[in-house]
Amino acid sequence: MSTQDAPVPAPLLAIEDIQVLFPVRHGTLRAVDGISLELQRGETLGLVGESGCGKSTLGKTIVGLVKPTRGSVKLNGVDIVGASRQELRRHRARMQMIFQDPYASLNPRLAVGRIIEEPLIVHNMGSRAERREKVLALAQRVGLHPESMNRHPHEFSGGQRQRIGIARALALNPELIICDEPVSALDVSVQAQVINLLVDLQREHGLSYLFISHDLSVVQHIAHRVAVMYLGKIVELSPRARLWSQPLHPYTRALINAVPVPDPEQPGLREHPLIEGEIPSSIDPPSGCHFRTRCPFAAAECAEREPPLRNITGDHWVACHFVERTADGGISAP
Amino acid sequence: MSSILEVRGLTTQFSGPKGYVTVVENVSFAMKPGATLAIVGESGSGKSVTAMSLLRVLPEPPARIAAGKVLLSGKDLLQLGEQAMRRVRGRDISMIFQEPMTSLNPVMTIGGQIVEAIREHRELSADEARAEAVALLDRVRIPDAGHRIDDYPHRLSGGMRQRVMIAMALAGRPKILIADEPTTALDVTVQAQILALLARLQSEFGMGILLITHNLGVVAQIAQRVLVMYAGRIVEEAPVRDLFQDPLHPYTEGLLGATPRMYQDAEAGARHRLIDIAGIVPQPDQLPPGCAFAPRCPKAFARCREERPALLPTRDGRQSACFLTQNTAASA
Amino acid sequence: MSAWRDFWLRYRRKTSAMIGLVLLLFVMLVAIIGPWLVSADPWDIVVRPFLWPGEDPEFPLGSDVLGRDILSGIVHGSRVSLLIGLAATATALGVGVTVGAVAGYFRGWPDDILMRITELFQTIPTFLLAVVLVAIFKPSMLSIILVISAVSWPAVARLVRAEFLSLREREFVQSCVVIGMSETRIIFQQILPNCLAPIIVMSSILVASAILTESGLSFLGLGDPNLMSWGTMIGIGREAMRTAWYMSALPGIAIIITVLALNLVGEGLNDALNPRLKNR
Numbered sequence: 001m002s003t004q005d006a007p008v009p010a011p012l013l014a015i016e017d018i019q020v021l022f023p024v025r026h027g028t029l030r031a032v033d034g035i036s037l038e039l040q041r042g043e044t045l046g047l048v049g050e051s052g053c054g055k056s057t058l059g060k061t062i063v064g065l066v067k068p069t070r071g072s073v074k075l076n077g078v079d080i081v082g083a084s085r086q087e088l089r090r091h092r093a094r095m096q097m098i099f100q101d102p103y104a105s106l107n108p109r110l111a112v113g114r115i116i117e118e119p120l121i122v123h124n125m126g127s128r129a130e131r132r133e134k135v136l137a138l139a140q141r142v143g144l145h146p147e148s149m150n151r152h153p154h155e156f157s158g159g160q161r162q163r164i165g166i167a168r169a170l171a172l173n174p175e176l177i178i179c180d181e182p183v184s185a186l187d188v189s190v191q192a193q194v195i196n197l198l199v200d201l202q203r204e205h206g207l208s209y210l211f212i213s214h215d216l217s218v219v220q221h222i223a224h225r226v227a228v229m230y231l232g233k234i235v236e237l238s239p240r241a242r243l244w245s246q247p248l249h250p251y252t253r254a255l256i257n258a259v260p261v262p263d264p265e266q267p268g269l270r271e272h273p274l275i276e277g278e279i280p281s282s283i284d285p286p287s288g289c290h291f292r293t294r295c296p297f298a299a300a301e302c303a304e305r306e307p308p309l310r311n312i313t314g315d316h317w318v319a320c321h322f323v324e325r326t327a328d329g330g331i332s333a334p
Numbered sequence: 335m336s337s338i339l340e341v342r343g344l345t346t347q348f349s350g351p352k353g354y355v356t357v358v359e360n361v362s363f364a365m366k367p368g369a370t371l372a373i374v375g376e377s378g379s380g381k382s383v384t385a386m387s388l389l390r391v392l393p394e395p396p397a398r399i400a401a402g403k404v405l406l407s408g409k410d411l412l413q414l415g416e417q418a419m420r421r422v423r424g425r426d427i428s429m430i431f432q433e434p435m436t437s438l439n440p441v442m443t444i445g446g447q448i449v450e451a452i453r454e455h456r457e458l459s460a461d462e463a464r465a466e467a468v469a470l471l472d473r474v475r476i477p478d479a480g481h482r483i484d485d486y487p488h489r490l491s492g493g494m495r496q497r498v499m500i501a502m503a504l505a506g507r508p509k510i511l512i513a514d515e516p517t518t519a520l521d522v523t524v525q526a527q528i529l530a531l532l533a534r535l536q537s538e539f540g541m542g543i544l545l546i547t548h549n550l551g552v553v554a555q556i557a558q559r560v561l562v563m564y565a566g567r568i569v570e571e572a573p574v575r576d577l578f579q580d581p582l583h584p585y586t587e588g589l590l591g592a593t594p595r596m597y598q599d600a601e602a603g604a605r606h607r608l609i610d611i612a613g614i615v616p617q618p619d620q621l622p623p624g625c626a627f628a629p630r631c632p633k634a635f636a637r638c639r640e641e642r643p644a645l646l647p648t649r650d651g652r653q654s655a656c657f658l659t660q661n662t663a664a665s666a
Numbered sequence: 667m668s669a670w671r672d673f674w675l676r677y678r679r680k681t682s683a684m685i686g687l688v689l690l691l692f693v694m695l696v697a698i699i700g701p702w703l704v705s706a707d708p709w710d711i712v713v714r715p716f717l718w719p720g721e722d723p724e725f726p727l728g729s730d731v732l733g734r735d736i737l738s739g740i741v742h743g744s745r746v747s748l749l750i751g752l753a754a755t756a757t758a759l760g761v762g763v764t765v766g767a768v769a770g771y772f773r774g775w776p777d778d779i780l781m782r783i784t785e786l787f788q789t790i791p792t793f794l795l796a797v798v799l800v801a802i803f804k805p806s807m808l809s810i811i812l813v814i815s816a817v818s819w820p821a822v823a824r825l826v827r828a829e830f831l832s833l834r835e836r837e838f839v840q841s842c843v844v845i846g847m848s849e850t851r852i853i854f855q856q857i858l859p860n861c862l863a864p865i866i867v868m869s870s871i872l873v874a875s876a877i878l879t880e881s882g883l884s885f886l887g888l889g890d891p892n893l894m895s896w897g898t899m900i901g902i903g904r905e906a907m908r909t910a911w912y913m914s915a916l917p918g919i920a921i922i923i924t925v926l927a928l929n930l931v932g933e934g935l936n937d938a939l940n941p942r943l944k945n946r
Binding site for chain 1: 376377491492493494521522523524525526527529530548549550551552553554555574575578579588589590591592593594595596607608609610611612614615
């Protein structure tokens with residue numbers, strides 16, 4: 001590389017060819033099957049898919065809760081999959097996680113102040129008084145009463161518990177937060193509070209999010225780019241607006257059609273063709289394209305060859321044999 | 335068109351450590367044959383308790399229906415004996431639930447369970463009932479029904495189990511189907527299939543559907559009329575289009591603004607901000623003296639905190655329990 | 667503090683639990699201050715043998731075959747029984763909790779190895795194993811404590827392992843991994859406090875069964891020869907069972923009271939501690 005070149009900013013997070021296999025009784029469960037993604041600073045990448053698509057496992061692999069069978073997870077250019085314990089601890093401070101279940105993700109026996117303080121204790125940050133102060137500031141920022149720090153998690157509502165989880169994740173000033181279905185367990189009005197809080201925090205701290213959810217509307221609301229997963233693979237990756245205006249993969253289109261739109265004027269379910277069946281087991285996924293068993297356009301080729309994730313235009317990637325650039329610069333999709 | 339089910343002043347209470355707590359208060363509505371009425375609300379709104387009160391399937395005690403009438407073709411279900419009520423369940427009114435796995439008996443084949451449901455209501459021989467069960471499974475679009483009938487519930491996917499539950503609910507050819515969050519536990523593509531199936535079955539059987547849900551998208555897709563519940567009371571009732579275009583109650587407005595919408599966000603360049611309704615749903619034993627929504631309402635004024643607004647007709651056959659909408663209706 | 671209050675209010679609600687607690691406190695009181703109130707050494711021959719209870723107000727529970735004071739024996743025996751019961755239980759808890767926690771938290775090969783060892787201990791009948799072990803080592807207070815804990819830790823290990831297996835899957839544990847907390851800290855500071863309730867309940871039952879095991883060993887003459895325990899007394903009285911049944915019956919009653927008290931307390935603890943877990 002010549003010295004004149006402007007330094008290309010390395011992505012904050014780059015995962016390459018991640019594969020997570022679990023041995024099960026009747027074979028191998030292919031939870032994540034060769035996924036590569038990049039995440040820039042200040043960006044929110046949405047990861048959407050139905051149950052069993054491996055989106056949660058991918059999130060846990062990135063933070064190191066699950067060991068990948070293959071592949072690398074690079075944070076600021078450093079691979080943390082093979083990192084030593086000590087190194088891993090240091091990296092963990094820069095990458096935190098918010099969990100789905102605000103009931104299960106907080107230790108029921110500890111006071112909330114202590115729960116938020118723990119990351120600071122673990123990383124020996126500040127004196128007791130300094131930590132106290134930081135906890136109160138965090139609590140205030142996420143919208144918790146500073147007086148409630150001596151109470152236990154069961155005395156809080158679901159939304160407040162999720163705020164506690166967010167405060168704990170923020171304590172170490174991370175650069176990246178993996179949000180694993182952070183609003184799925186919450187009521188609509190509370191869900192909106194938490195989404196708005198996450199958006200505000202991103203702006204204030206320049207945070208990056210990997211936002212994992214089964215709810216396409218939520219992902220479309222919060223993410224800059226969206227990756228659609230199906231049976232352990234990414235089938236489409238695109239900027240948010242493009243995914244809505246020009247979805248290319250038949251699964252993405254089916255997903256968009258299936259989301260019930262809260263507007264009676266919009267074309268309803270009955271007008272759209274629905275895809276049949278349910279997600280097959282990832283223990284023995286279909287050969288070739290995993291989606292072919294439910295795809296209305298499936299042909300012989302789909303069973304024989306697995307479509308790679310290809311760049312179609314700009315930031316738009318899709319894994320389907322039948323998506324092509326046409327001669328006039330347009331895109332033809334099945 | 336006359337209504338098939340009319341609920342008047344239904345009030346349900348649960349006994350707590352400090353006496354009875356009202357969970358559903360003074361709920362009234364009517365259902366038209368062949369139409370879908372949705373009750374929408376967040377957790378703690380009392381929507382499920384309302385549905386279960388209609389069929390009287392709440393455990394008593396701790397629950398008790400303290401007041402009201404549930405009129406099915408003019409007959410008050412709340413006055414029936416348990417024996418007579420059992421004949422109503424499944425034959426006049428059926429119910430499906432959110433979690434089909436816990437509603438199915440794990441040690442009995444699905445065929446056995448449907449046959450049992452059929453013979454509960456009709457005098458059929460074993461063979462006839464089995465043939466009927468296969469026909470029902472066909473109607474709920476279970477592929478290869480003749481073989482799947484001998485499967486146990488755990489062999490079926492979540493969507494298939496919900497189809498089995500629907501088949502069982504249809505066994506007695508009910509006039510009304512209560513669907514309590516029927517798709518909440520399912521993936522969206524499966525949810526779409528089940529909703530489409532319900533709509534199709536509704537036109538085939540001509541039954542009324544009472545849909546209980548928290549999902550405004552589902553409401554918009556399949557309901558004709560909507561009741562919005564908050565803290566055990568109905569705060570708004572409207573035809574579905576009116577409700578989504580012009581919500582009258584501030585709570586309905588808040589709910590709509592809090593729901594992320596794919597198309598709106600994707601078309602707009604920058605993200606719009608969701609409306610967040612501050613605070614949480616109050617516990618039923620800690621309701622404020624005035625309007626239950628007043629502490630969270632951006633438009634609340636002094637009267638809202640002292641006096642409870644009644645659910646009153648506004649215009650176009652709509653109802654709202656808010657002083658603001660009632661005033662505009664009066665002045666208009 | 668209010669958690670303790672809640673716990674006490676729930677515990678108090680059950681009459682049998684309160685009876686158990688009162689009995690247990692009584693036995694403990696006897697063990698702590700009793701030895702100062704009766705003759706200093708229960709082995710001393712202080713009166714004529716075969717003195718029936720109530721015959722001599724100075725020796726209200728009578729004397730044994732050699733003329734030793736039975737009241738003194740029972741009072742000193744309570745100290746031996748409780749001490750051995752508590753010490754053996756503490757040791758068993760130490761071993762069992764560690765083994766169970768490591769097996770349940772790490773799973774995989776540590777779990778396999780530790781559980782095979784645990785099963786090995788469990789397949790041999792407890793008391794038989796205890797008899798064999800005491801016979802191999804010289805019977806002494808220490809060896810008896812070690813032997814009893816050796817036969818009772820597997821139950822603790824299995825319980826703790828089961829709790830850990832389910833708790834380690836909870837998201838709050840994952841959340842501790844993500845903030846970089848060390849494994850030792852996660853095990854002992856995060857997970858262990860969450861399975862204290864069943865461990866506490868089991869402990870009271872373990873103390874009871876340790877007392878029974880010790881009595882059984884002493885009855886067979888495998889007790890510490892320098893200690894007057896309830897089992898030793900029954901063993902001594904056995905020879906005169908037909909003529910002076912009281913010699914065996916009185917220490918027997920002491921055992922029954924203590925074991926019953928511990929069981930009632932355990933049951934009460936179970937009821938008082940579990941609702942917390944249920945409406946978590």
